Amino acid sequence: MSDQPNRPFTAAAFNRYLAEHKLMASRCPACDALYLPPRAICPRCQGDALAWTELSGHGRLAAFTSIFVAPSGMIAEGYSRDNPYVAGVVELDEGVKISARILGVDARNPAAIQVGTPLSVEFLDRGEGEQKKTFLAFKA
Numbered sequence: 243m244s245d246q247p248n249r250p251f252t253a254a255a256f257n258r259y260l261a262e263h264k265l266m267a268s269r270c271p272a273c274d275a276l277y278l279p280p281r282a283i284c285p286r287c288q289g290d291a292l293a294w295t296e297l298s299g300h301g302r303l304a305a306f307t308s309i310f311v312a313p314s315g316m317i318a319e320g321y322s323r324d325n326p327y328v329a330g331v332v333e334l335d336e337g338v339k340i341s342a343r344i345l346g347v348d349a350r351n352p353a354a355i356q357v358g359t360p361l362s363v364e365f366l367d368r369g370e371g372e373q374k375k376t377f378l379a380f381k382a
């Protein structure tokens with residue numbers, strides 16, 4: 243679990259950190275801006291000395307939707323019209339936002355789900371070996 247500050251700021255590197263159960267953003271040391279998904283160049287000050295930084299994994303629900311018509315990968319996990327799930331946008335304590343699965347809320351009763359609900363990061367490992375993939379989720 244050593245730090246690898248030289249990883250490129252790509253989706254693949256971000257996903258590799260997820261597989262290590264780390265939620266990572268990039269921070270610009272020149273102006274302190276934070277980017278999630280990570281960027282290599284700071285659009286605010288054009289700085290290019292960005293560095294990976296691990297986020298706390300704590301945030302609040304900013305927006306959400308209950309999904310009743312699941313894509314095939316979610317159907318394989320048992321989701322369906324009768325067993326919907328929630329996807330949402332989470333605003334992290336650090337001020338950046340990301341979309342993710344939302345756990346611990348009642349997908350069948352979206353009217354009861356509150357924007358602003360405190361959430362904590364969860365890493366969902368699916369598949370085995372080469373097929374293994376880690377999905378980002380947040381739990382109420």
Ligand SMILES: [Zn+2]
Pocket residue numbers: 270271272273274275284285286287288289
């Ligand atoms: Zn900057």
